[in-house]
Amino acid sequence: MQVFSKERLLQDLPSCPKVDGIDPIDAADRLAKMAAIGVTPEGGITRYPYTEEEKQVKEVFRGWMESIGLEVYEDSIGNLFGRYLGEKPELPIVMTGSHLDTVPNGGAFDGALGCLSSLLALEALIKQGKKPKRTIELAVFVDEEGSRFENGLFGSRVMMGEVTVEQLENFSDAEGITLPEAMMAQGYQPNQIDLSRRLPEDIFAFLELHIEQGKILESEGKHIGIVNGIAGPSWRSFTFLGSTDHAGNTPMHLRKDTVAAAAEFISGVEKLPRTFSPTAVATVGKVNVFPNGTNVISGKTEVVVDARDIDEASRDQMLEAITSLAQEIARNREMEVEIEKGISIPPVKVPDWIQNKIAQAAERHGLSTRTLPSGAGHDAMIVGKYVPSGMIFVPSHQGKSHSPEEWTSLPDCMNGIQVLIDTLFELAND
Incomplete structure (x- = not known):
């Protein structure tokens, strides 16, 4: 069984496309640093929400956001944000991101690649001197997987106003620790979740890059998946x-x-x-x-x-x-x-105009595409109920996901980041 390693990633370095402002070796190094936090004896990763492992990986990620000049803040429940201010900050923002928590003994790419891709996309825009009209905000959502409290998509649901303080007491982990207790132990304020709510009209669009978690892209030899809907x-x-x-x-x-x-x-x-x-x-x-x-x-x-x-x-x-x-x-x-x-949960359809922007970005870089649905749930499914939202998929080797065997090659990662850069900039200037 092959598992994640930086050395394995770098084996494909010669095939990586050149992306202005991004060093693929640096991308591999950052993926490896995140994968080392919560690593299991089997080579997988276990990072549950409101644990020391999650705290550690978020501190690392916060440092990366601060190092490229983003305005970084955390809300009352632990969602982490970094803002790249646009020329017209009064306009509704464009948001991008994913999550850093995992399933038990999960893989190195699910969620983590989405967060890192958003970070590298913003870093590339900054290095290229491209200032968008709209502010672009990177979101690292807490507890997407629901592995500890069986309460998945928690961070995005709170942000969109779907969770009340009273509901928090209904959830506890295998050791009997309630969700509010775990939150307070990490310094968060469960009784102030309303402060984490964002108004839909303040967000122009949301975009999430993710591994496919299926076999279609790899089997058909396609570089980029354009998600047309997220199955409910x-x-x-x-x-x-x-x-x-x-x-x-x-x-x-x-x-x-x-x-x-x-x-x-x-x-x-x-x-x-x-x-x-x-x-x-x-x-x-x-x-x-x-x-x-x-x-x-x-x-x-x-x-x-x-x-x-x-x-x-x-x-x-x-x-x-x-x-x-x-x-x-x-x-x-x-x-x-x-x-x-x-x-x-109702399914979410991706607006045609967002799909078209992703397709045009891929075409500019000579990347083949495949339109396909997402059978798995994502934070984009929650945000997409209120805000126009899209997803970019990159291939998963043999469709493996939620396991130590989860794998996406470095060239596929870089292709996805390139498309994300262009699509974000187009959305932020729409």
């Missing part, structure tokens, strides 16, 4: 209720085996998305079997479905078809099925 996830739980019986003494025709029902259901779920939309997906990633004994016919099995699409109507129609399938299977097997709705 909707979770639904289906609990089949049959009869718990002895595995040896119960004839096959007299069983009400909920595992068998769940297996039939899961197989059906896999086939449904393609009948609704080319961008629809549905996944069963969680199954709970009760009592979960080798020699026991299960009388209760819970299956959780994650359904996504960039079109909300087709996603919801697919969910209704999935629900009908569960009910039909339960009826045919003389069982009951309990259905419980979970989270449901």
Whole structure:
């Protein structure tokens, strides 16, 4: 298994495009410095929000922002910002950025590359002497992954006014530490989250660079992914209720085996998305079997479905078809099925004019593009509900993500940064 290292990054140095104002060796060095903070024995990275590891990486990143002359500040919950003042600071700003927290034993590029790319893009504009009309603000959002408190996209949701003080007490980590306790231990003020809110009319556009976390760009040999929409996830739980019986003494025709029902259901779920939309997906990633004994016919099995699409109507129609399938299977097997709705986040479409700016930037540098949806959630999904938002994808080797094997080559990183530079400057002068 190959994992992140600076030496591996620099193997592709001769193939790196020249980007005015950016040294690819410096980019590799900074990625390596971040990857060393929270490194695991397996070569992955674990950086949870409101921990010493997160604090350390943010201090490093703050230093980099200050070193290029950005106006740096932190809000009441720990979102970190750096401003490159424009010629007309009274205009709504352009915002760019991502996150520095990780999943358990995650990779070196998810979130971190987006933050670093935004920093290097601003550094390049400063070195090139390009002063935008609008202020460009770099945002490092706290707790995008939700790994510690199961409360993902937290920083961007707070910024857009979606979180109240009262809701914070509902979240705690595996050790019983509540979200407010963890925040206060790091010097933040959970009772003042309203001070972190930004008005949508103060933000002209948001742009996030991210690794694809999929295989399309690499398999098709494309340099840049232009995201046309971010699929909104909707979770639904289906609990089949049959009869718990002895595995040896119960004839096959007299069983009400909920595992068998769940297996039939899961197989059906896999086939449904393609009948609704080319961008629809549905996944069963969680199954709970009760009592979960080798020699026991299960009388209760819970299956959780994650359904996504960039079109909300087709996603919801697919969910209704999935629900009908569960009910039909339960009826045919003389069982009951309990259905419980979970989270449901609306998908976000990327405006055509932002997609066009990304495409034009790529074309100027001779980079091939592919329009594609984002199946994963990102801070751009939250901000994009209120503000025109776009995403630039760079290839992920073999689609690996959320693991130590996560990898994007240095030339692909530099290509993405070049497109980000041009697109940011165009947006800031629009």
